[in-house]
Amino acid sequence: MKGFDLMAILLNPEFSRMLVHGVKMTFIIFAGSWLLAMSLGITLLAIRMLPGRIADALVEAYVAYHRNVPTLVQLMLWYFGVSSLLPERLQVWLSDQNGEAIFAVIALGLCQAAYFSEDHRSGLRAVPKGQWEAARALGHSYLGAMTYILLPQAVRNAMPALVNHTVSLFKNSSLAMAIGVTELTHAVKEVENQSFRAFETYLIATVFYLVCSLLLMWLGYYFERRSRMAGAL
Amino acid sequence: MTLLFNMIGIVSDNWLLLLVGQFPNGPLGGIAATLILSILGIALAFPLSVAMALARLSPWPVLRWPATALVYVVRGVPLLLIILWVYFLLPLLIGESVPGFVTMLATLVIYEGAFLSEIVRAGITALPRGQMDAARALGHSHLGAMRYVILPQALFNMIPSIISQFVSTIKETTLGYIINVPELTFAAGQINNRLLTKPFEVYFILAIIYFVVCWTLTKLASTLERRIAVRRARSMDGAAAPALAAASRT
Numbered sequence: 001m002k003g004f005d006l007m008a009i010l011l012n013p014e015f016s017r018m019l020v021h022g023v024k025m026t027f028i029i030f031a032g033s034w035l036l037a038m039s040l041g042i043t044l045l046a047i048r049m050l051p052g053r054i055a056d057a058l059v060e061a062y063v064a065y066h067r068n069v070p071t072l073v074q075l076m077l078w079y080f081g082v083s084s085l086l087p088e089r090l091q092v093w094l095s096d097q098n099g100e101a102i103f104a105v106i107a108l109g110l111c112q113a114a115y116f117s118e119d120h121r122s123g124l125r126a127v128p129k130g131q132w133e134a135a136r137a138l139g140h141s142y143l144g145a146m147t148y149i150l151l152p153q154a155v156r157n158a159m160p161a162l163v164n165h166t167v168s169l170f171k172n173s174s175l176a177m178a179i180g181v182t183e184l185t186h187a188v189k190e191v192e193n194q195s196f197r198a199f200e201t202y203l204i205a206t207v208f209y210l211v212c213s214l215l216l217m218w219l220g221y222y223f224e225r226r227s228r229m230a231g232a233l
Numbered sequence: 234m235t236l237l238f239n240m241i242g243i244v245s246d247n248w249l250l251l252l253v254g255q256f257p258n259g260p261l262g263g264i265a266a267t268l269i270l271s272i273l274g275i276a277l278a279f280p281l282s283v284a285m286a287l288a289r290l291s292p293w294p295v296l297r298w299p300a301t302a303l304v305y306v307v308r309g310v311p312l313l314l315i316i317l318w319v320y321f322l323l324p325l326l327i328g329e330s331v332p333g334f335v336t337m338l339a340t341l342v343i344y345e346g347a348f349l350s351e352i353v354r355a356g357i358t359a360l361p362r363g364q365m366d367a368a369r370a371l372g373h374s375h376l377g378a379m380r381y382v383i384l385p386q387a388l389f390n391m392i393p394s395i396i397s398q399f400v401s402t403i404k405e406t407t408l409g410y411i412i413n414v415p416e417l418t419f420a421a422g423q424i425n426n427r428l429l430t431k432p433f434e435v436y437f438i439l440a441i442i443y444f445v446v447c448w449t450l451t452k453l454a455s456t457l458e459r460r461i462a463v464r465r466a467r468s469m470d471g472a473a474a475p476a477l478a479a480a481s482r483t
Contacts, residue, residue: 064448064451065440067447068400068443068444068447069404069443069444069447070404070405070443072408072410073407073418073436073443074440076436077436077439080425080436081433081434081435084432084433171311172311174312174314175313175408177411178411185311185313185314185317188314189317199321202317202318202321206306206314206318209309209310209311209314210305210306213309213310214305214309217309
């Protein structure tokens, strides 16, 4: 075995270019699917609060499906399955536009939306009922009470769970390599294949993922502390 | 409609491959391999997780620090990267090549061990402080109190969380596909490669199978959770018990 030499990877222009490209793709996949998941998660919650059983049951089925089917299988179903049902011209267009990445964002985003919407829901449920009654008694409309009184408290309650799921979404972005997205894990395997320096390559990626995950956790903790109400438990 | 017929056809042609893979003419695969991998993974991870939780809660920093660092590292890195590490390091440590099944099992033990240890730790810290104090006052050592007073209660309360973690493990075994471990996802990949023209049907069947298995277990976990909450509330005396039971039901 060759001696440990981190610089053999970092100073090699080809390898470092591949790794930097991987990091870029990882961030794109993460940011895209996070935005999709967050907006869809809030939409699902809003649908769930509509009166009537049907909307509630539909959202519940959506959440159950996405929580009980492995994320990798969801990715494969979208990339290999759903894409094959599309009209041929759309398929060609998608493969020109980096279709793997688009399907990865869709699959990861839809999957994580289920978790986010559940987080928001339990955050909302934890707000005492009196808050709602007081807000309505003070003359707030339904939307006003939601926007100004209930949701801010709900998001605060949901914060720890949202942070956890954000971190797992970040880590799950690595699954996109299975459908050929050239994100960081994909780049790591490529660099390892070409350089035969597995230890150094994996170490670089591990440190990167770890630092980003810890940073996300710390950010969550920071916002959680900053948004804590005076006098709250 | 044709989609449904196609799916029924695919299942009836390939049910044995989905169930046990190429066994007995090849390695055991399919649902059987997925379940064996998950059961072994969680069974081996469990003692490790209890040890790690105890280390993280122990009064000795020598134990506390390394265990905490290990949990943070494992939780902060994608499972896929841990698979790559094990795939690369395990043969170096053992000195001979390792089958994919063992690589995946070792990865699951490490990964699940870290996540389970957080569950065990939460279960221990959720017990009333008085339990530890009382046990110590009765003359138990720290470890004795853990062994006879804290752990039996904490582990009982944790049964639902452990089942949920088992569901996660089943879902994680799919990553074995990437290092060619013959489990359920791998079997579906084989079917898809042979048919070539029906990817949606094949992967939708795969999703349904996982859903049925995991959803059943999830339901089991939430039923147990309710029962345990009621039982816990009952075992407490005083007026708080019915209120607690009611709170756990909502």
